[in-house]
Amino acid sequence: MTFVELILTVLNETEQPMTVDQIWSKADEMGLIASLHSAGKTPKNTMSAQLTCLANKGTSVGRFKENKTYRYFLKRSDKQISKDTSLHSMPGKQYKERDLHPLLVRFANTNEHFKAFVKTIYHETSIKGSKGENEWVHPDLVGFYFPYEAYSPLTRELAKQFNQNQYRLFSFEMKREVHYGNLREYFFQAVSNSSWANEGYLVALHFSKEEKFISELGRLSNAFGIGVIELNPDNVDQSRILFPARENQIDWDTVDKLVLLNKSFQSFLESVEGDIKAGKAHPGEYDPILADQQMTEWIDEKGIK
Structure with a gap:
């Protein structure tokens, strides 16, 4: 930097x-x-x-x-914002990063690549360490792909016998907007928080549209394997994976560290373990997936645009 x-x-x-x-x-x-x-x-x-x-x-x-x-x-003049960031950081925007979580929860569940159940990780529940000790450790949201959700019990059992349990864990770092001024901080925060999972993502409502910025974002994504998702508040299901994540093996040492540090993460893994044992997913254990009308009301209430 x-x-x-x-x-x-x-x-x-x-x-x-x-x-x-x-x-x-x-x-x-x-x-x-x-x-x-x-x-x-x-x-x-x-x-x-x-x-x-x-x-x-x-x-x-x-x-x-x-x-x-x-x-x-x-x-923060309109002209300067347009010139430097091409973003929407206008006065009056009061929504927080966590207000964007329901948008990602909906997208990750309906998108064919993910089909995931997602849970917010509350950093407030983490064990406090020395200054800097636990910084850039916790993802904002985590997701679980249960591959046999729509399969019959017989098919699920056969899949197990054939050793084809392709469960996947996702990690998401949420931001409101990303531009040159914060790109490296936010991106490497995503690298630090998400590299333990099968796939890790940097997610934001707005990314700078500058050609050089997009090129640099793509270069970082390719170099470090972190995917990039741009949310669409006008049609959440039409949110986009700008750059796909590289699929990795799960880093179980880091997973175990997160379990010990954060109760939300521990609760998430308990839900995953229960679903795998039961042979089916229990959506009530994860963040709620808002229906169309609920999503519209949420976005309007929070002033997300």
């Missing part, structure tokens, strides 16, 4: 004016400093110089002086 990428990521995340010290502290909290490509002995001073340069060049970073201290902010 470059200093400019770090600066834009922090200012985009906080959406408020910050001093150099505040930006550096927030970057440390988000785990970005460790990913800096810098051999200098005073990286915070280098970042400060980069901030001054960005503000003086009339870029999307502005500054003002308050009590003899400069505060920096990300400009």
Whole structure:
């Protein structure tokens, strides 16, 4: 990560004016400093110089002086948003990332590639560790594909005898919007949170449409095997897999770590185990799949667009 990428990521995340010290502290909290490509002995001073340069060049970073201290902010004019991100980060958008979960739950269940039952992982239930110890460990949602849901008991039993139990686990990292300012942070968060599963995905409502951005997103997906899903609030079932995930063997060591750390994840695996033993899936153990009218009402209520 470059200093400019770090600066834009922090200012985009906080959406408020910050001093150099505040930006550096927030970057440390988000785990970005460790990913800096810098051999200098005073990286915070280098970042400060980069901030001054960005503000003086009339870029999307502005500054003002308050009590003899400069505060920096990300400009949010319609023109600048269109130029820098091609996204929809307009004032008044109040919905949270978790408000998008029902859209993915519906899409992952109805889409032919997944046919999955999905469950939200509540990070609040995790065991707290030392600072940075458990960061970028928990996915936002996890999914389970039960291959014989529509099969008769006889067919299911024969499939077991033929050793063809092709269960799959999915991991999803949810974001509202992804652009150059946050691409690397969000993508590698997905890599860290999702590489344990058969397939891991970065999911967002909006991705930048810039050609260079899409090319870079595709390159990262191909290099690290993380798939990309773009949700469609106008027709959830028409959401798209922009880039497919690479299928992997399950990393059981990481699965076991997640079981010990998070009660939501433990509950999910208990549901999976019960379904496999019963020979059928129990949708009530996972997040509810909203019907058309329910989905429309949810999207309207949350202001998702």
